[in-house]
Amino acid sequence: MTVQMFYYQGMDKKNKTMIVMSENGLTDKQELAVELMLAGMSDGDIAERARVSRKTINTWRNQNEDFRAVLAKRRKATRERHQDELSGLVSEAIGVMREAMQEGDIVTRLRAAQAVLRTSGLQASMQAEKPASREEIISEFLSEAIGEVALDLGINGAKRLPDGE
Numbered sequence: 546m547t548v549q550m551f552y553y554q555g556m557d558k559k560n561k562t563m564i565v566m567s568e569n570g571l572t573d574k575q576e577l578a579v580e581l582m583l584a585g586m587s588d589g590d591i592a593e594r595a596r597v598s599r600k601t602i603n604t605w606r607n608q609n610e611d612f613r614a615v616l617a618k619r620r621k622a623t624r625e626r627h628q629d630e631l632s633g634l635v636s637e638a639i640g641v642m643r644e645a646m647q648e649g650d651i652v653t654r655l656r657a658a659q660a661v662l663r664t665s666g667l668q669a670s671m672q673a674e675k676p677a678s679r680e681e682i683i684s685e686f687l688s689e690a691i692g693e694v695a696l697d698l699g700i701n702g703a704k705r706l707p708d709g710e
C-alpha cells in the first residue's frame with residue numbers, strides 16, 4: 546500500500562474549493578489528470594473529469610515541468626509493470642505452442658511450427674539464398690574483367706585482388 550502525503554496550498558476562489566498539493570508538487574486535479582492520461586483517456590475527457598479546460602490539460606502536459614516529470618515517471622513504471630506481466634506470459638505461450646505442435650491436427654501443428662520459427666528468427670535464416678541469374682553472373686564476371694584491365698592499364702581507382710579471390 547502506497548501512502549501519499551498531501552499539503553494544503555490554499556483556496557480556489559473561482560470554484561470555492563480547497564487546493565491540495567501532493568508532495569511531488571501536483572494538485573489533486575493534476576494527479577487525477579495523470580491517472581486518466583495513463584488510462585488512455587482523451588484530453589477533452591480528462592478536462593471534463595478534472596473540471597478544468599482542455600487548454601489547461603494541454604498546458605500541464607507540455608509546459609508544467611512537475612506534471613511532465615510525474616507523468617514520465619509513472620509511464621515508465623507502467624511500462625515496466627507491463628513488461629514484467631508479458632515476461633510472465635512467455636513461458637505459458639511457449640507451453641501452448643508446444644502442446645499445439647504435439648497434440649493438434651496436422652494443419653494446427655504446421656501453423657504452430659511456422660509461428661515458432663517466425664518468432665525465433667530462424668525461418669528467415671534457414672531460407673535458401675536465391676541463385677544468381679545468368680545476367681547477374683555475366684555482369685559480375687564482366688565487372689571483374691574490366692577491373693583487371695583497368696589495373697593493367699594503370700587507371701586510378703582500380704585495385705587488383707590478391708590471387709585466389
